[in-house]
Amino acid sequence: MTDPKLSDRLEESFVRCRDLEIPLADRLQAFENELRSLGPHFQAAVDALVSRLSASDAGTTAPKVGEPMPAFLLPDERGQLVRLEDLLSEGPVALAFNRGHWCPYCRINIDALARAQEEIAAERRHIAAIVPDRQRFAMWLKSDAKAPFPVLTDMDNGYAMTLGLAIYVGDELKRMMVSSGWDPSVSQGTDNWLLPIPATFVVGTDGIVHARFVDPDYRTRMAIEDMLVALRSAN
């Protein structure tokens, strides 16, 4: 018998962290603490990647507040093609880049976004998640969190790449991710080992970025309160 993979050993803690009735940042931190105690080597490799990305200013050139959000055409979890302007015709939208259905932080994030969507459903304010996972896995992520919003597929991280949000995982972490049970290559349908920096952009109906959150540390995400404030003040 081989040892259970890190991802399996963490599943219970994951569920506990996800279901905590505390702010998103605290839930993410709670899971990070669990991971740090069960997989210290893994966390060290992640820390190294994050500091490398921060040192090289990864993600800083992504669209800033006041700049237009570039157009996209991406299939949703049912295979229907969605354009940014289609989303904006329904009101301001928060675009949340996530890494994939396999990522516990993203699952917590999507869960929090799903709860937030309930609050703003009646206000012509929307959320859309963007992942590099193919349709089947996008659908899984959506059902997992009972998310009422679309989960769009950015195949090969093409759109993220044009925004400067695509990063290369690197050999060391790649090996560790595979052996820990977090292998994005099957769900992405490519073994490029690119992942998006999980960023959130709140875009007004005029297509202009109203608020943004970009952090090369994928363990931190835009606070739900900040996103809601930005969505509500956007036109």
Next chain:
Amino acid sequence: MEMHQIRYFLAVSDTLNLTKAAERCNVAQPSLTRAIKALEMELGGELLRRERALSHLTELGRRVLPMLRQCYQTALTAKEVAESIRHGDAAPLSVAISRTVALKLFVPALRELSQTIRGLQLKLWRGSGSEVAEYLKSGMAELAIAGPLGESWSRLDDFLLFKEPVDLVVNRNHRLAGRNGAEFKDLASETLLIDIECEMGQELRACLEANGIRNAAAHQVATREDLLELLNANLGVAIAPVGVAETSGLRRVPLNRLNLVRRVSAHTVAGRHRSIACATLLNMLRVADWGFDAEAEQQTRVYR
């Protein structure tokens, strides 16, 4: 990673000369060097060994080059598609599909595509594996959907769409129809229906021989429609992709020790510019959930 960093790196890998690369990118050499340094910092290692006249790619540089080249192209295309989709200009799209692949599978994607690209004008070709390859090479088709093309031409891209299990398919009135499984020896007294156009042909013959089925009585057909007609008429049994058994009146009977899987891929010619319609359809096909992708199922089970 930034698009300009990758563009500069690709230029250096082509020219192996920083001055020439900077000229090609229309940028001052210090800016080019700075951008590549930033890329190196992000990737966590040197990409180039800089020498006076000639630069060399390091091991890391060589390793990430194909990935960066492909991603750069994908990103450019994604951008082009998103920006030009609104115009409604005429968008011709020529697709070659293997005769052994049912068009029905792709109708939802084609419907979605025609709703998004208003000026879409489809041209569908049908052919055997080698004919499909020929359509691509000659430029008659921009995209092909087929099993393995058996081509050694290195410029053919192969994007695996799904793996379809191959199994025994019989008429519902056939003596084997009610069985939970069958053995190769059950086939000894049967007439086999053989689709000579099927890309799996050779593999199937080898598999039959390995399991003691030689010189079996057989009817040969050259289209999927004819195979279905003969199965419907109960004129024989077929070893075929399981999609065939979805036709009413036919049954799939698991054939023990048959371990065949048919790969269906989208093919394009590497390096050839893809039209908006082609790039969008290729993307949709790669993203789609085909329902029978064993590998994918395994992956979702892990996180359930």
